[in-house]
Amino acid sequence: MSRLTWLGHSTVVIEIDGTRLLTDPVLRRRVLHLRRSAAVEPSVVGALDGILVSHVHYDHLDLPSLARLDPSLPIVVPCGAGSLVRRAGFERVVEVAEDVELVVGRVRVRATHALHDGSRRPFGLNTPSLGFVV
Numbered sequence: 001m002s003r004l005t006w007l008g009h010s011t012v013v014i015e016i017d018g019t020r021l022l023t024d025p026v027l028r029r030r031v032l033h034l035r036r037s038a039a040v041e042p043s044v045v046g047a048l049d050g051i052l053v054s055h056v057h058y059d060h061l062d063l064p065s066l067a068r069l070d071p072s073l074p075i076v077v078p079c080g081a082g083s084l085v086r087r088a089g090f091e092r093v094v095e096v097a098e099d100v101e102l103v104v105g106r107v108r109v110r111a112t113h114a115l116h117d118g119s120r121r122p123f124g125l126n127t128p129s130l131g132f133v134v
Helices: 082-087
Strands: 002-008 011-016 019-023 050-052 075-078 093-096 101-104 107-113 130-133
Touching (some): 019 107, 082 093
Parallel strands (some): 019 050, 050 075, 075 093
Antiparallel strands (some): 002 011, 011 019, 101 107, 107 130
16 A cells, blocks of 8 residues: 655655655744644654655754654655754664665665755755655
8 A cells, every 4th residue: 555645845654565754844833934724743644664854954854843753763864964863863864865775664765866955054054955766
């Protein structure tokens, strides 16, 4: 069984072969220009096998949203972003570059090129942006 559940912006729960991944978690009611009527409840997200982060913009790598998730989960981030999520308490941080493949849960994930600015302005990290093929 495969299922995608869109939670807003770039936050999606991907379910494939019994593995549940969350992309770019933004679970709060408001992050910068993004607004929703209510925060995403943890029960909506459910149990996860991993987290995929495409780039370090605040509306894709939201540290307060990550704080609502299990820090023992593996989290896949672009090269250079690992220190940021480790400081947020995540221990199983995997930094990847384009064309790197790895297994998360029971699925293979390949990082792909994404043509998008990857900086965390105004004074933060500047990392590559990625897409993921699951």
